[in-house]
Amino acid sequence: MVPVTGRLPARPALVLLTGLLLAGALLALRTGPMPLSVAEVWQGLFDRQAEASVQLVVRELRLPRLLLAMLVGAALGVSGALLQGLFRNPLADPGLIGISSGAALGAVAVIVLGERVFAHWDMTVPGMTLPLTAFVCALLTTAVIWRIGSRQGETHVAMLLLAGIAINAIAMAGVGVMTFIADDGQLRTLTFWTMGSLAQADWRDLRLVSPWIVLVLLAMPLLARALNAVLLGESVALHLGHDVDRLKRRIVVMCALAVGAAVSVSGLIGFVGLVAPHLVRLTLGVDHRTLLPASALLGAVLLVLADTGARLIVAPAEFPIGLMMALLGGPFFLALLMRRLPE
Amino acid sequence: MIRLMVALSVLLLALPVSAQQRLVVAGGAVTEMVYALGAEAQLVAVDDTSLWPPEARALPRVGYVRDLPVEGIVSLRPDKVLVAEGEAGPPRTLRQLERVTEVVPISAALSPAGVIARARQVAAETGQVEAGDALVASLEAAFERIQARLPLADPPKVLCLLSAGAHGVRLAGQDTKAQALLDSLGLPNAVTGQRGYRPLSSEALLALAPDMIIVAETRPGEFQPEDWPALQMTPAGRDGRILVADSMLLLGFGPRLPDAMAQVLDVASGQGGVAWSR
Amino acid sequence: MTLQGITPLLSVRGMSLVRHGKRLLHDLSLKVRAGERVMLLGPNGAGKSSLLRVLSGEWPAESGAVHLGGVPLTSLSWGELARRRAVMPQQVTLSFPMLAEEVVAQGLPGRDAGDGQHPAVAAQMAWCDVLHLAGRVYTSLSGGEQQRVQLARVLVQLKAMSGERLLLLDEATSALDPAQQYRLVAKLATLAQETHTALIMACHDLSLAAAYGSRILLLQDGQCVADGTPEAVLTEDNLARVYGLDAYLDTHGPLAQVRVRGAHPLCTSSSRVSAQSAHTVTVG
Numbered sequence: 001m002v003p004v005t006g007r008l009p010a011r012p013a014l015v016l017l018t019g020l021l022l023a024g025a026l027l028a029l030r031t032g033p034m035p036l037s038v039a040e041v042w043q044g045l046f047d048r049q050a051e052a053s054v055q056l057v058v059r060e061l062r063l064p065r066l067l068l069a070m071l072v073g074a075a076l077g078v079s080g081a082l083l084q085g086l087f088r089n090p091l092a093d094p095g096l097i098g099i100s101s102g103a104a105l106g107a108v109a110v111i112v113l114g115e116r117v118f119a120h121w122d123m124t125v126p127g128m129t130l131p132l133t134a135f136v137c138a139l140l141t142t143a144v145i146w147r148i149g150s151r152q153g154e155t156h157v158a159m160l161l162l163a164g165i166a167i168n169a170i171a172m173a174g175v176g177v178m179t180f181i182a183d184d185g186q187l188r189t190l191t192f193w194t195m196g197s198l199a200q201a202d203w204r205d206l207r208l209v210s211p212w213i214v215l216v217l218l219a220m221p222l223l224a225r226a227l228n229a230v231l232l233g234e235s236v237a238l239h240l241g242h243d244v245d246r247l248k249r250r251i252v253v254m255c256a257l258a259v260g261a262a263v264s265v266s267g268l269i270g271f272v273g274l275v276a277p278h279l280v281r282l283t284l285g286v287d288h289r290t291l292l293p294a295s296a297l298l299g300a301v302l303l304v305l306a307d308t309g310a311r312l313i314v315a316p317a318e319f320p321i322g323l324m325m326a327l328l329g330g331p332f333f334l335a336l337l338m339r340r341l342p343e
Numbered sequence: 344m345i346r347l348m349v350a351l352s353v354l355l356l357a358l359p360v361s362a363q364q365r366l367v368v369a370g371g372a373v374t375e376m377v378y379a380l381g382a383e384a385q386l387v388a389v390d391d392t393s394l395w396p397p398e399a400r401a402l403p404r405v406g407y408v409r410d411l412p413v414e415g416i417v418s419l420r421p422d423k424v425l426v427a428e429g430e431a432g433p434p435r436t437l438r439q440l441e442r443v444t445e446v447v448p449i450s451a452a453l454s455p456a457g458v459i460a461r462a463r464q465v466a467a468e469t470g471q472v473e474a475g476d477a478l479v480a481s482l483e484a485a486f487e488r489i490q491a492r493l494p495l496a497d498p499p500k501v502l503c504l505l506s507a508g509a510h511g512v513r514l515a516g517q518d519t520k521a522q523a524l525l526d527s528l529g530l531p532n533a534v535t536g537q538r539g540y541r542p543l544s545s546e547a548l549l550a551l552a553p554d555m556i557i558v559a560e561t562r563p564g565e566f567q568p569e570d571w572p573a574l575q576m577t578p579a580g581r582d583g584r585i586l587v588a589d590s591m592l593l594l595g596f597g598p599r600l601p602d603a604m605a606q607v608l609d610v611a612s613g614q615g616g617v618a619w620s621r
Numbered sequence: 622m623t624l625q626g627i628t629p630l631l632s633v634r635g636m637s638l639v640r641h642g643k644r645l646l647h648d649l650s651l652k653v654r655a656g657e658r659v660m661l662l663g664p665n666g667a668g669k670s671s672l673l674r675v676l677s678g679e680w681p682a683e684s685g686a687v688h689l690g691g692v693p694l695t696s697l698s699w700g701e702l703a704r705r706r707a708v709m710p711q712q713v714t715l716s717f718p719m720l721a722e723e724v725v726a727q728g729l730p731g732r733d734a735g736d737g738q739h740p741a742v743a744a745q746m747a748w749c750d751v752l753h754l755a756g757r758v759y760t761s762l763s764g765g766e767q768q769r770v771q772l773a774r775v776l777v778q779l780k781a782m783s784g785e786r787l788l789l790l791d792e793a794t795s796a797l798d799p800a801q802q803y804r805l806v807a808k809l810a811t812l813a814q815e816t817h818t819a820l821i822m823a824c825h826d827l828s829l830a831a832a833y834g835s836r837i838l839l840l841q842d843g844q845c846v847a848d849g850t851p852e853a854v855l856t857e858d859n860l861a862r863v864y865g866l867d868a869y870l871d872t873h874g875p876l877a878q879v880r881v882r883g884a885h886p887l888c889t890s891s892s893r894v895s896a897q898s899a900h901t902v903t904v905g
Contacts, residue, residue, distance in 0.1 A: 032414050032418065033412070033414050033415045033417075033418035033419075034414060034417060034418030052442070052443050053417050053420065053443045053444075056413075056417060056439065056442050056443045057414055057417055057418075060439060060442070061413055061414050061417075061439070062414070085717075088716045088717070089716060090716070090717070183539040183540060184505075184507070184539075184540060185409055185430070188407065188409050188410070189409055189410075189433075192407075192409075192410050197410075199410075199412055199413070199436075200433060200435050200436070202435065202439070224735075225732075225734045225735060228723075228727060228734065228735045229727050229734070231715060231716070231717055231719060232713050232715065232719075232724065232727060232774075233710070233713055233714065235679060235708075235710050236708075236710065236713055236727075238677075238678075238679055238699055239677060239679070239703065239707065239708040239710070239778075240703055240727060240728065240734075240778065241699050241700040241701075241702065241703025241704070241730075242699060243698070243699045243700075281717065281718075285718075285719075285720070285723070286717040286718060286719050286723070287723060287735055289735060311412075311414065311415075314406070315415055315418070316388060316403060316404075316405045316406075316412060316414075316415030316416065316418055316419060317391075317404055317405050317406030317407075317412060317415055318406060318410075318412040318415060
C-alpha cells in the first residue's frame with residue numbers, strides 16, 4: 001500500500017507562512033548596504049526627528065520596496081496557482097496568456113520611444129508612464145488572446161494556449177524591433193527591465209499596483225471551490241454546478257490585473273509563479289482553499305528574501321531580482337523534480 | 344567657559360577633516376576629472392564606467408551609471424554625488440538621493456569648450472580652485488596646439504566603430520559622441536543619414552569606403568580585426584589609417600580629450616595608425 | 622411542481638443534437654419517472670453518451686424540448702441543475718495528486734464542498750466499498766477503484782438533493798470485476814426505487830441491463846430503436862438488427878440474462894452503416 005502523502009495540516013502551515021513573512025519583512029527592513037538595528041528601523045518608521053538618511057532608507061526606500069515585494073510575490077504566486085488549476089497543468093504560468101510579453105512590449109516601447117512618443121503623457125503622470133503603459137499593454141494582450149481563444153461563448157483551453165503562443169511571438173518580435181532601434185543607453189535600460197528589479201520601488205508604484213493586487217487577493221477565496229472541481233475536469237465541474245466559462249473569465253481577468261500590475265513595476269520576475277504553488281502542493285496538497293492563500297504567502301516570502309539578497313550580494317550596487325529568482329529557483333526546481341523522478 | 348573654548352578648538356581642529364568631503368561619482372569622465380584635479384582622496388565610490396585612471400578600479404562600485412542604487416549610495420553617506428548629466432540615472436533614484444544628499448549634475452560635454460566648462464565645474468564642486476585653474480590652463484594650451492594643426496588640407500572620410508562586448512561592433516552615425524569627436528576636428532563622418540549606433544556589416548564597411556577608421560573599444564583587445572577581412576579592402580585598411588583605442592579615451596569627453604584629438608589627428612594626417620594586415 | 626410518479630421527472634420531445642456539423646441524435650422522445658431504472662443500450666457510437674450529455678445539460682439540444690421536473694433544461698443555471706441531477710462521466714482524469722476523499726468531497730454542496738471529513742463522504746465511500754482508500758492519492762488507484770471513488774462522489778451529490786432527482790451514469794461500472802458490478806448495480810437499482818431517483822445508465826453489458834433495468838432504451842445511429850421492458854426490447858430480432866448478435870433473453874433464472882449463441886457475420890450490419898451515412902448527409 002502506498003503511504004498517505006506527507007501533508008501538513010493547512011491551518012498551522014498558513015500561520016507558519018505568515019510568521020515567515022513577518023520575519024522576512026523585519027529582515028528586509030534591517031538589512032541592506034546600510035545595516036540598521038531594530039531601534040533604528042523603528043525610528044526611521046515613526047520618528048520624524050530621526051536622521052534624514054535613516055528616514056529616507058526606511059520610510060521611502062525599504063518600506064515601499066518591502067510592501068511591493070510582498071504584493072508582487074503574492075500576485076505571481078497566486079496567479080500561478082490559479083492558472084495551473086484552470087489549465088489543469090502544473091507548468092502553466094501568466095506568460096501563457098500574454099501578460100508578460102504584453103507588459104514587456106509596453107515597457108520597452110516607453111524606454112525606446114520614450115521622450116518622443118510618450119512625452120505628453122509623462123507630463124500628466126511624471127515617472128509613471130512606463131508602469132502605466134506596461135499595465136495597459138498586458139491587459140490588451142491578454143484580451144486579444146482571450147478573444148481568439150473564445151468561440152460562441154465557449155473558451156477552449158487548447159485554442160487559448162495556441163493563441164497565446166502566437167501573440168507572444170508577435171509581441172516579442174515587437175520587443176526585438178524596439179531592441180534593434182534602441183541606442184546604447186536605452187539598450188542597457190531595457191535589458192535591466194527584463195531582468196526584473198524592485199530597486200525603483202516608491203510609494204507611487206505602490207499606489208498604482210496595490211488596489212488591483214489586493215482586490216485579486218481578496219476575491220481569490222471565492223474561486224477556490226470551483227477550481228477544486230475543475231481539477232476533476234471541466235465536465236465534472238459543470239456537473240457539480242460550477243459555471244466553468246464564468247470561472248475562466250474571472251481567473252483570466254484576475255491574473256491579468258494582478259500580474260499586469262506586478263510586472264509593470266517590477267519587470268520580468270520568473271519562477272515565483274511556478275515554484276511557490278508547486279512547493280505548496282507538495283507539502284499541503286492540492287485543495288485550492290489552502291493552495292491559493294499559501295501560494296500567495298510563499299510567493300511573498302520568496303520575493304522578500306530574494307530582494308533582500310539582491311540588495312546585499314554586490315552592495316553598494318544591486319543585483320537584478322529577476323536574475324536572482326531564476327538563479328536560485330531554477331536549480332531548486334530541478335532538484336525537486338529529480339527527487340520525485342524515481343516514483 | 345573653558346569647556347566652551349575646548350569645544351570650540353576641537354571643532355576648529357576638526358574642520359579640515361570635515362572639509363574632506365565624501366564624494367560619490369557616477370560617470371567615467373567625471374571621475375577622470377576628479378583625478379586630474381588631484382581630488383581623488385574625496386572619492387568614496389564610483390560607478391562601473393569609471394575605469395580610468397587604473398587606480399579608480401580599486402574604489403567601491405555602485406553599479407552601472409544608468410541603474411544607480413539609492414540605498415547603496417545612501418549607505419556610503421556621501422556629502423555630494425556628482426552625476427554625469429544625460430547619463431546617470433534613473434531619474435527616480437536621483438530625485439530620491441536629493442532628499443538626503445547634494446546631487447550635482449555635471450554638464451554634458453561634447454566639445455573642447457564643454458570639457459573646459461566641465462573641468463571648471465568639477466573643480467568648484469571639489470573645492471580645488473588652484474588645481475582647477477591649472478587644469479583649465481593646460482587644457483586650453485593643449486586645445487590650442489591642436490587647433491594650430493587644423494584645418495587639414497585633405498580631411499579623410501572617417502568611419503567610427505564602437506566595439507562593445509555583447510552588443511558587437513556597431514558604426515556611429517549622427518547624434519553620437521563619435522560624431523562630436525569628428526566635429527571637433529572638422530572631419531567628415533563616413534556614415535551619413537543615420538542616427539545613433541547601428542550594427543556593422545562587412546558589406547556596409549565596403550560600401551562606405553572610409554579613408555580612415557576609428558575603433559573605440561570598451562575593453563582592450565576587444566576588437567578583433569581578423570573578424571573583419573573586409574577591413575583590409577577599404578581605403579583605410581590599405582593605407583593603414585586605423586586607430587584603435589579605449590572608448591573612454593576617445594568618447595569620454597573628459598580631461599584626456601586633447602590626447603584623443605591628437606591621436607585621431609595623427610592618424611588623419613598620416614603620421615600614425617595601425618596596419619592590420621599581419 | 623410535478624406530482625410524484627405521475628408526471629414524468631424527465632421529458633424529452635423531438636430532440637435532435639448536432640455537434641461540429643455531425644448529427645449525433647435524431648428526433649428522440651422520452652419520458653422518465655422517478656424510481657425508473659432506464660438502461661441505455663446500443664453499439665459503439667449509437668449516441669448513448671451524447672444523450673447523457675444532453676440530459677445533463679452539458680450540451681444544448683439543437684431542436685426539440687428537454688424538461689426536467691417540468692422546467693426547460695436550458696432555463697436552469699448550473700447550480701440549479703446540480704441540485705436536481707448528478708452525473709458520472711465515462712472517464713475522469715486528474716492532473717494533480719488529489720486524495721480519494723478529496724475527490725469524493727467535491728460532491729458536497731455549497732460551503733461543504735471539498736471537506737473530506739464530512740460524514741456523508743465516509744458514508745458514501747463505505748457504500749461504494751472504498752472507505753479504506755480515503756487517504757490514498759487518487760491517481761495511484763486502479764481503474765476499478767477510481768470508478769468506485771467517482772461513484773461515491775456522484776452519490777454524495779445525489780444524497781444532498783431533496784425531492785425527485787436524476788442520476789446519469791455513463792458506463793459507470795465498466796472497470797469493475799463482475800461480482801462488484803452486479804453488487805453495485807443491484808444496490809443502485811434499489812437506491813433509485815427508494816429515493817425518488819430516476820436512474821439512466823449507459824452500459825454495454827446486456828445481461829446486467831436485463832437483470833436490473835426496469836426499462837431499456839435501445840439506441841442506434843442516434844435514434845431510438847426500441848423502448849420498453851427488457852422482455853419487450855431485447856428480442857432476438859432487435860439483438861440481431863442492432864448488435865449483429867445471435868442471442869436471446871433468458872428469463873428463467875433468478876436474474877434475466879442475455880445468452881449469446883454467436884455473432885452474425887459483419888454483412889448483416891451493413892444496413893446500419895448505410896443508415897448512418899444517410900443521417901450525416903442530411904446535415905446542412
